[in-house]
Amino acid sequence: xxxxxxxxxxxxxxxxxxxxxxxxxxxxxxxxxxxxxxxxxxxxxxxxxxxxxxxxxxxxxxxxxxxxxxxxxxxxxxxxxxxxxxxxxxxxxxxxxxxxxxxxxxxxxxxxxxxxxxxxxxxxxxxxxxxxxxxxxxxxxxxxxxxxxxxxxxxxxxxxxxxxxxxxxxxxxxxxxxxxxxxxxxxxxxxxxxxxxxxxxxxxxxxxxxxxxxxxxxxxxxxxxxxxxxxxxxxxxxxxxxxxxxxxxxxxxxxxxxxxxxxxxxxxxxxxxxxxxxxxxxxxxxxxxxxxxxx
Amino acid sequence: xxxxxxxxxxxxxxxxxxxxxxxxxxxxxxxxxxxxxxxxxxxxxxxxxxxxxxxxxxxxxxxxxxxxxxxxxxxxxxxxxxxxxxxxxxxxxxxxxxxxxxxxxxxxxxxxxxxxxxxxxxxxxxxxxxxxxxxxxxxxxxxxxxxxxxxxxxxxxxxxxxxxxxxxxxxxxxxxxxxxxxxxxxxxxxxxxxxxxxxxxxxxxxxxxxxxxxxxxxxxxxxxxxxxxxxxxxxxxx
Ligand SMILES: Nc1ncnc2c1ncn2[C@@H]1O[C@H](COP(=O)(O)OP(=O)(O)O)[C@@H](O)[C@H]1O
Ligand SMILES: [Mg+2]
Numbered sequence: 187x188x189x190x191x192x193x194x195x196x197x198x199x200x201x202x203x204x205x206x207x208x209x210x211x212x213x214x215x216x217x218x219x220x221x222x223x224x225x226x227x228x229x230x231x232x233x234x235x236x237x238x239x240x241x242x243x244x245x246x247x248x249x250x251x252x253x254x255x256x257x258x259x260x261x262x263x264x265x266x267x268x269x270x271x272x273x274x275x276x277x278x279x280x281x282x283x284x285x286x287x288x289x290x291x292x293x294x295x296x297x298x299x300x301x302x303x304x305x306x307x308x309x310x311x312x313x314x315x316x317x318x319x320x321x322x323x324x325x326x327x328x329x330x331x332x333x334x335x336x337x338x339x340x341x342x343x344x345x346x347x348x349x350x351x352x353x354x355x356x357x358x359x360x361x362x363x364x365x366x367x368x369x370x371x372x373x374x375x376x377x378x379x380x381x382x383x384x385x386x387x388x389x390x391x392x393x394x395x396x397x398x399x400x401x402x403x404x405x406x407x408x409x410x411x412x413x414x415x416x417x418x419x420x421x422x423x424x425x426x427x428x429x430x431x432x433x434x435x436x437x438x439x440x441x442x443x444x445x446x447x448x449x450x451x452x453x454x455x456x457x458x459x460x461x462x463x464x465x466x467x468x469x470x471x472x473x474x475x476x477x478x479x480x481x
Numbered sequence: 482x483x484x485x486x487x488x489x490x491x492x493x494x495x496x497x498x499x500x501x502x503x504x505x506x507x508x509x510x511x512x513x514x515x516x517x518x519x520x521x522x523x524x525x526x527x528x529x530x531x532x533x534x535x536x537x538x539x540x541x542x543x544x545x546x547x548x549x550x551x552x553x554x555x556x557x558x559x560x561x562x563x564x565x566x567x568x569x570x571x572x573x574x575x576x577x578x579x580x581x582x583x584x585x586x587x588x589x590x591x592x593x594x595x596x597x598x599x600x601x602x603x604x605x606x607x608x609x610x611x612x613x614x615x616x617x618x619x620x621x622x623x624x625x626x627x628x629x630x631x632x633x634x635x636x637x638x639x640x641x642x643x644x645x646x647x648x649x650x651x652x653x654x655x656x657x658x659x660x661x662x663x664x665x666x667x668x669x670x671x672x673x674x675x676x677x678x679x680x681x682x683x684x685x686x687x688x689x690x691x692x693x694x695x696x697x698x699x700x701x702x703x704x705x706x707x708x709x710x711x712x713x714x715x716x717x718x719x
Contacts, residue, residue, distance in 0.1 A: 362568070
């Protein structure tokens with residue numbers, strides 16, 4: 187039983203990180219129907235910024251969070267303005283824009299290797315490392331930072347989409363881009379906003395997973411794969427879907443590794459993904475109404 | 482209030498609309514009729530900035546709006562109810578309507594509430610369905626949402642593309658009754674309609690489009706009795 191609870195704590199923590207990466211992925215998809223395959227490497231970049239600012243320069247963690255989110259958010263915004271928009275203006279298909287995000291992902295990994303080297307590096311946690319013992323279960327203090335950060339990010343986004351007209355306008359842009367323009371919404375600014383937020387949330391995910399695992403230029407792929415699986419599982423473009431999908435992937439990975447074998451945990455995630463998509467093609471919380479091919 | 486001069490536009494290399502001149506006088510209603518493929522939708526979409534204008538000019542209330550893009554045009558007081566309604570299907574009715582006020586810079590919580598009240602008064606069915614997902618409504622109700630959403634922008638000119646398409650007579654008469662109330666308040670209208678009689682009976686003047694050109698135009702009353710129009714579009718009956 188305590189084994190189970192111990193695994194559960196780890197699963198929820200990992201899940202909270204995957205949920206953040208899926209959140210960024212879904213935000214971008216919600217406004218533009220673009221699947222951003224650079225999401226994992228944007229997260230890696232967030233972690234590497236943490237290595238430098240928190241590890242080497244010893245800046246306060248709140249400042250590091252702010253810097254990572256803003257720098258990576260702006261980087262992806264610049265990619266949107268400098269690459270995706272020009273592609274869209276030349277009537278590129280959504281598929282070729284997805285390919286461009288894949289190219290960005292590889293570029294970021296290469297650039298990070300040049301800057302930070304190939305080795306794993308530590309990202310310091312803002313809280314102590316003395317584990318808390320709660321009823322026989324060991325809780326690393328940083329786990330609470332992870333879950334808390336993710337919870338705040340999701341609450342903020344729930345508020346944004348449920349309560350603000352800008353949030354609703356962002357969804358409307360994805361559903362019916364032309365009708366959105368006709369009511370005065372500028373789709374270019376909506377997509378730009380999601381690119382900034384999507385990059386920022388990815389960076390946040392990478393930054394807070396750093397103290398649990400490590401940071402290295404090649405960590406992006408695994409984060410991308412799991413964030414993507416979380417997004418598909420929960421429903422592409424869905425906010426609650428990102429949260430649910432992230433948690434399920436965290437559970438599958440942790441319990442798969444704990445009760446079966448860590449060699450199979452990824453296979454288990456994708457087996458579950460295929461089974462769920464077979465029953466619910468739009469994902470658990472995805473809406474079949476959300477289809478489209480617009481940028 | 483709206484003056485279109487020599488408007489030319491099309492798709493890729495193909496010109497679809499070949500130099501159209503059209504005027505909507507202050508607060509008046511104008512119909513555009515014509516066969517399928519005559520260029521009516523292309524014309525409206527070009528005015529709205531959804532499609533690039535190849536040449537010509539568009540003036541609204543004395544201001545040159547030729548180069549404005551669609552979201553900017555919405556802010557100057559023109560609302561476009563697009564062909565096929567294009568409601569935000571996964572969102573509920575009230576959110577669709579609220580989004581109609583997006584273009585208004587002077588929007589406040591109170592003004593939005595007041596405008597919503599007015600739309601619910603015009604379309605009482607929408608009040609009943611305010612929390613319903615719009616994609617689950619009937620075609621007629623979705624058209625009401627599309628019209629209501631456009632009205633939420635408090636337009637001075639309303640562009641309507643085939644508002645009666647696919648709807649039962651009872652429903653489109655209900656919608657046109659609302660449009661007449663809006664007209665009576667001085668809102669100008671440019672109505673594209675395949676239901677020629679409905680269009681001519683509800684407007685002051687009309688333009689007949691044929692293969693991207695204006696074939697005929699004049700007071701709607703006269704076109705209703707015009708032999709060519711009768712033969713081509715009214716089918717002699719009803
Ligand atoms: N998306 C499109 N791509 C290419 N040609 C189009 C497109 N839409 C319409 N057309 C062509 O433009 C012309 C005008 O069409 P349209 O404006 O839709 O006519 P209407 O609304 O009067 O039925 C037609 O010849 C039509 O085939
Ligand atoms: Mg048409």
